[in-house]
Amino acid sequence: MTVLASALDPSGPQYAENRAAMLAKLTEVEIEHAKSLAGGGEKYLARHLKRGKLPARARIELLLDPDTPFLELSPLAAWGSEYTVGASLITGIGVIEGVECLITANDPTVRGGASNPWTLKKALRANEIAFANRLPVVSLVESGGADLPSQKEIFIPGGALFRDLTRLSAAGIPTLAVVFGNSTAGGAYIPGMSDHVIMVSERSKVFLGGPPLVKMATGEESDDESLGGAEMHARTSGLADYVARDEPDALRQARRVVARLNWTKAHPDPGPVAEPKYDPDELLGIVPGDLKVPFDPREVIARIVDGSDFDEFKPLYGASLVTGWARLHGYPVGVLANAQGVLFSAESQKAAQFIQLANQRDVPLVFLHNTTGYMVGREYEQGGIIKHGSMMINAVSNSRVPHISVLMGASYGAGHYGMCGRAYDPRFLFAWPSAKSAVMGPQQLAGVLSIVARASAAAKGQPYDDEGDAALRAMVEQQIESESLPMFLSGRLYDDGVIDPRDTRTVLGLCLSAIHTAPVEGARGGFGVFRM
Structure with missing residues (x-):
């Protein structure tokens, strides 16, 4: 028989100790995951809802097939940095009209959905996953573009985001952008380089430069709607393929676009599955x-x-x-x-x-x-x-x-x-x-540094500071432990x-x-x- 035998004793003290340690660590992780789920916090969520907009996660939920899972990716991006946990972007894999898709959604409750360096890294990782696994990409867009104070870390590598969209399309992997609000400056190229584009009437704003920038650059007076509104892009510029009356309608139309992709898996789903023998x-x-x-x-x-x-x-x-x-x-x-x-x-x-x-x-x-x-x-x-x-x-x-x-x-x-x-x-x-x-492990790394320092002091004929060595080892161990x-x-x-x-x-x-x-x-x- 090739069914594995188990020697685990769930009633034993070692199991109980291991379980308690794991649950304690899980609690720490769940606290940080909650920060990602909270986005910009109650104040900015309330403002977003007051404007008649759906939260980013609600948009994803309406997009997905009912009662299907969503495998969220990189939810702790930006943890430990100056930016909000989650990096103002939600990414993951979900099923739309029976098709597994890579989904990205800007969270506009976090600095208007602006992209910081970790947002970019997270988006690029999502594109890697889509490309390697040939997953259609659906982008739920509402972002004011780059977080300007961090532009020096975004501008140069950020071009890869648009490059990826074109390469996905060239590889025959469908891309769809659903624009709910702002998609300005470099962000305008997300719908611009997607295969399919849906915009929401009187909500979507897609332009390379908004009215203030246009005024500064050319002296021209303009308004949001004539410069980059959904109706203009549907009737005049041709950027919008579909115009939705509201957000639920946009998500309904997105589901219809995916349904018409004629997309099939390279390998059929396997047959019946046997659950493991153990809990x-x-x-x-x-x-x-x-x-x-x-x-x-x-x-x-x-x-x-x-x-x-x-x-x-x-x-x-x-x-x-x-x-x-x-x-x-x-x-x-x-x-x-x-x-x-x-x-x-x-x-x-x-x-x-x-x-x-x-x-x-x-x-x-x-x-x-x-x-x-x-x-x-x-x-x-x-x-x-x-x-x-x-x-x-x-x-x-x-x-x-x-x-x-x-x-x-x-x-x-x-x-x-x-x-x-x-x-x-x-x-x-x-x-x-x-x-x-x-x-290497914290103790090993600290010990190596101690040995090297001790040998260096001996080579120079200098006395070695044992108290300083102990303090250094403790500091290094703590640093490596936290970084691992x-x-x-x-x-x-x-x-x-x-x-x-x-x-x-x-x-x-x-x-x-x-x-x-x-x-x-x-x-x-x-x-x-x-x-x-």
């Missing part, structure tokens, strides 16, 4: 609060794959990396999951072979991270850990099947790279609240969201469904030179 609620008690304590990733796999059915590959070789085949919401997947944290030569070679096999079979890969990196030390250096670790990274880099990464625990050093970290272009990357990611936490990393768009472990199977299923909109084809060769 996903138990995922809360698997990862210890102290990441130095190992845990068996098979306990996680058993609670996310179909029927808890898992064919393990090379179970007796390279045992600190679990690899094997399964189905998840009906889709075939290969799973790589760290067991004991450290990656040795055997694990690296095993991973490289497994990744090649997945590419031969056109099977997407799921990486479950809990690694402190590749093993160091004289024995391991002499045994070829550099070339074997490089072999694994080579395989990940040149693999062509889609990758999804989930950071469960530690994800340090080059192990983060070998397990398909952000720099290796996973289609999606999510983190649990328990995750940590950095060049998932909210810090998510705020910088290094993942696509911090998720509740109990939602992992659902999130992965939504991602796999989106992935299979595009062809899934592995590399048939084309890997770099594997140093033997």
